[in-house]
Amino acid sequence: MSSGVVAPKTQEEIESIRKSSLLVGKTLAEVANHIREGITTLELDSIAEEFIRDNGAEPSFKGYSGFKHSLCISINEEIVHGIPGPRVILSGDIVSVDCGVFMDGFHGDSAYTFPIGEVNEEKLKLLRVTKTSLYRGIEKARSGNRIGDLSNAIQSFAESHGYGVVRELVGHGIGRRLHEKPEVPNYGKKGSGPVMRTGMTIAIEPMINQGTRQVIQLKDGWTVVTSDRKISAHFEHTVVIGEENAEILSSFKEIEIAISKNKNITEIIETLI
Ligand code: MG
Ligand code: MG
Numbered sequence: 001m002s003s004g005v006v007a008p009k010t011q012e013e014i015e016s017i018r019k020s021s022l023l024v025g026k027t028l029a030e031v032a033n034h035i036r037e038g039i040t041t042l043e044l045d046s047i048a049e050e051f052i053r054d055n056g057a058e059p060s061f062k063g064y065s066g067f068k069h070s071l072c073i074s075i076n077e078e079i080v081h082g083i084p085g086p087r088v089i090l091s092g093d094i095v096s097v098d099c100g101v102f103m104d105g106f107h108g109d110s111a112y113t114f115p116i117g118e119v120n121e122e123k124l125k126l127l128r129v130t131k132t133s134l135y136r137g138i139e140k141a142r143s144g145n146r147i148g149d150l151s152n153a154i155q156s157f158a159e160s161h162g163y164g165v166v167r168e169l170v171g172h173g174i175g176r177r178l179h180e181k182p183e184v185p186n187y188g189k190k191g192s193g194p195v196m197r198t199g200m201t202i203a204i205e206p207m208i209n210q211g212t213r214q215v216i217q218l219k220d221g222w223t224v225v226t227s228d229r230k231i232s233a234h235f236e237h238t239v240v241i242g243e244e245n246a247e248i249l250s251s252f253k254e255i256e257i258a259i260s261k262n263k264n265i266t267e268i269i270e271t272l273i
Pocket of ligand 2 (some may be wrong): 109172236
């Protein structure tokens with residue numbers, strides 16, 4: 001029976017989730033080292049899988065509900081769950097890469113959206129706002145607050161820029177399983193939802209659309225796209241709830257070092273927000 005109460009993790013469990021989450025960041029950095037116009041999404045997936053296995057871990061997504069790859073790669077109007085394949089990345093694409101790894105019994109989960117080649121300011125703004133909305137949510141993730149407090153922070157920030165907030169897909173608890181309780185929506189009311197407690201580990205992952213929030217699932221059974229085919233962005237961190245604030249267990253540090261060295265990727269400057 002579900003009591004609705006989410007058990008906090010032990011310090012040892014949290015350290016395992018941190019190790020897996022940091023390896024996700026390094027894997028996404030490896031993707032950032034290689035991503036460019038002309039590379040296929042399947043090539044990026046192979047690079048990631050090899051990197052994960054070389055580091056003694058397994059890709060969380062491979063085999064999950066029959067998914068056959070290590071990354072979800074979602075381009076432009078694709079929101080999440082894009083399947084790696086022969087598609088070639090083009091200049092002007094925004095490419096969301098979602099990755100999970102499983103090591104020593106625990107998962108880590110993180111995602112980043114890369115602007116490739118010549119990307120216009122309008123697209124870059126969506127990326128900046130989506131990434132900032134993630135941190136607005138993390139700011140509200142602390143013991144005693146409710147999930148709705150962080151959901152509302154993400155939603156209100158994204159909507160203040162006129163963007164659509166995806167509702168059909170949400171963040172989640174994370175630990176021995178990739179997706180645990182509670183659900184962590186990117187929309188909601190302050191003061192609603194489960195109370196967060198120190199030691200709870202959750203993945204926060206706003207999916208923000210340039211236009212409508214409405215989504216459609218493609219016939220491949222996985223890829224979710226915006227119904228108006230405008231672009232969508234996705235950023236995700238795995239965090240642990242603390243007394244005063246949340247600690248981010250995943251990291252964008254290596255990713256952003258890789259971005260600064262890869263002239264095919266435009267840096268997302270966040271100073272205007
Ligand atoms: Mg993810
Ligand atoms: Mg996730």
